[in-house]
Amino acid sequence: MHALKTQWYNHSEQSEKNVGSSKGDDSRPRLVVAHFMLGNTYPFTEEDWSATFDLAEDTSVDALVLNLGPEDWQSSQAQTAYRLLASTASKHKLKLFLSLDMNVLPSDPLLLVDKIVSIITVGEQSQLRWGAEIVLGTFGGHALEDGWKEVIRGVEERLGEEVFFWPSFFLPPHEILAKDYVDGAFYWNGAWPMGNQTTSLKEDQAFLDSDKPYMAAVSPLFFTHYGTEGRWAWNKNWIYRSDDLLLPTRFLNLLALPRPQSPSIIQIISWNDFGECHSIAPVRGAQPGSEAWNEGMNHEGFRWMARYFAERWRDSRPEVGTDEGVTTVMWYRTQPKDMIGEDSVARPNNADWAQDLINFFILLPPLAHQKDKFTLHVSNGPESRKSIRLDPGRLNLLTVPFVAGKVSFAVKRNEAEVVLSGEGKEITEGGGWNYNMWSGVFTAKR
Structure with a gap:
């Protein structure tokens, strides 16, 4: 230190x-x-x-x-x-x-x-x-x-x-x-x-x-x-x-x-x-x-x-307020851990502990209609991930493996209506080692 x-x-x-x-x-x-x-x-x-x-x-x-x-x-x-x-x-x-x-x-x-x-x-x-x-x-x-x-x-x-x-x-x-x-x-x-x-x-x-x-x-x-x-x-x-x-x-x-x-x-x-x-x-x-x-x-x-x-x-704030909309926090490193670096300083110690993951923190309001379903859709690089079911009225925490390429997400209601979407920082290879993280906050009023 x-x-x-x-x-x-x-x-x-x-x-x-x-x-x-x-x-x-x-x-x-x-x-x-x-x-x-x-x-x-x-x-x-x-x-x-x-x-x-x-x-x-x-x-x-x-x-x-x-x-x-x-x-x-x-x-x-x-x-x-x-x-x-x-x-x-x-x-x-x-x-x-x-x-x-x-x-x-x-x-x-x-x-x-x-x-x-x-x-x-x-x-x-x-x-x-x-x-x-x-x-x-x-x-x-x-x-x-x-x-x-x-x-x-x-x-x-x-x-x-x-x-x-x-x-x-x-x-x-x-x-x-x-x-x-x-x-x-x-x-x-x-x-x-x-x-x-x-x-x-x-x-x-x-x-x-x-x-x-x-x-x-x-x-x-x-x-x-x-x-x-x-x-x-x-x-x-x-x-x-x-x-x-x-x-x-x-x-x-x-x-x-x-x-x-x-x-x-x-x-x-x-x-x-x-x-x-x-x-x-x-x-x-x-x-x-x-x-x-x-x-x-x-x-x-x-x-x-x-x-x-x-x-x-x-x-003692509640996990999710009854009048809140949808909030998503997304964060991740912007380089694959096993890329080939070009740097005067060596690859950091413990670098193998890193995991190539996109992290999600998603707050969803309680259901307005019992039949509603919320899902997360993540696009990264050449792949579009399958939808991931989200639980309404609570905090959802989850991770998705990443590859080099662009990153975006959408939270959908009933697989069709986009209630919140956003783009992150592109994941790239090359250059100096950087195990810092990018994060973003995305909100949609209820």
Whole structure:
């Protein structure tokens, strides 16, 4: 991972420091936050921040987790975000919290305290709190060990408030949970399968069983393609398995948990980490040398699904509203995984985990007439797929194998009336390796 990560927190006024012991309390808030890379905000203006806040709230996100690196301009941009949200002119309810990127920040408690305090004091009303306590996160950093106690104590003394420490340490669950200075746990790599299998909650279970509040990760995909030479020589070149309905499946697994066993927060990875392709927001600001695999790769479908599931999980929104029309989200990689690439950087590690699939998320209203039937028709390349039966009044999730060529679909009523149709990005062969995904959202009013 690189210095472009983030985490989040809560704006509730409900709980005390012993919130961890109240995990089964149904009155505790549920929050949805999104990882935000300050490392991509070098050219940000106040207008960029305002547009970001607007879109985050439109996505039903409660807070942005500001991943903080060592550069002074990153701290300055974080201060701008805190100040703008705290302004009396701001109408946003969005909150912020810091995630210290310990892959790149110095392991010096005094320097860390200075950075944290200099940012939060600019706009304390913008700070996400768990109960009355300031949420503070990390990306890594377990090697600082008891130095974290010094960091927490220093922030508390200078701000006159308690800290709720919610780090992402890359350690076995029992080691994280046993640390007395860790108030809540966040498992970053839960967002993707760590092998060639579908996503599950197996690796989350120890955290879900703990009394400490748990922040679960969700993500649409992971692909990064940096080589070992040139300006962006970060030597990061791999994928995680993402083709088979990763984002909705992960959300549905969390939705299926009884509320007392459910996470306290869901963190979306990410809002704007373009270098790892899991961004749900449009490109804004700078890109860390990832233009080659982001150009033309619309992620609006991921943002749309994130909002839908956030509102189902947090707000108990129904699976399908009675007055809704038809909505289809379609997403897929735009190159066959076994094509011959022409690239100065090698084929990504784990590339064989990829599956050549077109993914569909389809919301259908309840039947107006019992005899009505809905079907999905997919055209791809030289082939027209047979119709696939859809269930009305629910969310339909399905995949269709793809080949190189154009992609289009139609949702039909009674095999004749087209109620919704659309075209996707063409699947092509050749050029540089790109395991990023294109997505699109298509809607038709009822």
